[in-house]
Amino acid sequence: MRKLGMAVLLVLLALPGALAQSCLAEVKARGLNVGTSPDYPPFEFLDSANKIVGFDIDLVNLLARELGIKVNWVTQSFDGLIPALLAKKIDVVAAGLTITEERKKSVDFSRPYISGPNVIITRKDTPGIRKLEDLAGKRVAVQIGSAQEKIAQGVKGAIVKSYNLYTEAALAVQTRQADALIVHRSVGRAFIQQYPDLQVVAELNSVDTGLAFRKECVDLRQAVDVAMEKLERSGKLEELVARWFK
Secondary structure (H helix, E strand, O other): OOOHHHHHHHHHHHHHHHHHHHHHHHHHHOOOOEEEOOEEOOOOOOOOOOOOOOOHHHHHHHHHHHHOOOOOEEEOOOOHHHHHHHOOOOOOEEEOOOOOOOOOOOEEOOOOOOEEEEEEEEEOOOOOOHHHHHOOEEEEEEHHHOOHHHHHOOOOOOOOEEEEEHHHHHHHHHOOOOOOOEHHHHHHHHHHOOOOOEEEEEEEEEEEOOOEEEEOHHHHHHHHHHHHHHHHHHHHHHHHHHHHHH
C-alpha cells in the first residue's frame, strides 16, 4: 500500500507539469487562438477596410513570429474574453487587458508591456469634474467587465452606464448621454482625436497591461515572456509603442 500510495502521489505531482507542457506544443501544431475585442484604439480596432489593427495585433504577431507559431484571431465582446479563455475556446487574451488582483485569481498574465494611468474624460463644456469624487451624481460611461467599470462602481453616488463597446461609451459622452468616461490614457487620446469636443480632466491610478493565459499553460506564458523580453532588448517593442502611442 505504501508503494501504491507513492506511485499515485508521483502521478499527481506530475500532472500539472504535463498539462503545462501540452499548451505550447498544441498551439505550435494548430496555431495560437487569440481573443480580442476590436473597439479599444489604439490597442485594437477596425480600420476603414474592417480589418483588425492596433498595438496588440502587431505585438502578438511579432511574438508569434519569434515563436514560430501561426495566429488565429477570434473577436467577441470584451466581457466574454476571459470566460472564453477559461473554456479553452481561445489560448490568449490580447485586448488591452489591465492586470488586476481579481483577474489574477482566475488567469495568469504575461510580463506587462504597457503601463500608464486611467483618466477621466468629459466634454469641454461639462463643468465641475476634476477628480474621481466629482463623479458622484454623474453618469459615468465605461465598458462592461472592464477594470474601469470597477473604478466607477467604487464611486459613491456615481451613475454607472456600462456599454458593450468602449467606442459606444465614448460616443455617449460626445452626445451628452453620459457626463464622463473612465478609460486608459492611451485609449482616451485616441477618442479625443476622434471627438475634439472631449478632454482629459483628471489622471487616476497607473495600471499595467498584459496578455492573459490559462493558469495551466505555464510553458506557453513563459515562452511568450521570453519572446517579449527579446523584443524589448532588440528595441522592437519600443518601436511598436512609438508607432501606436504617439
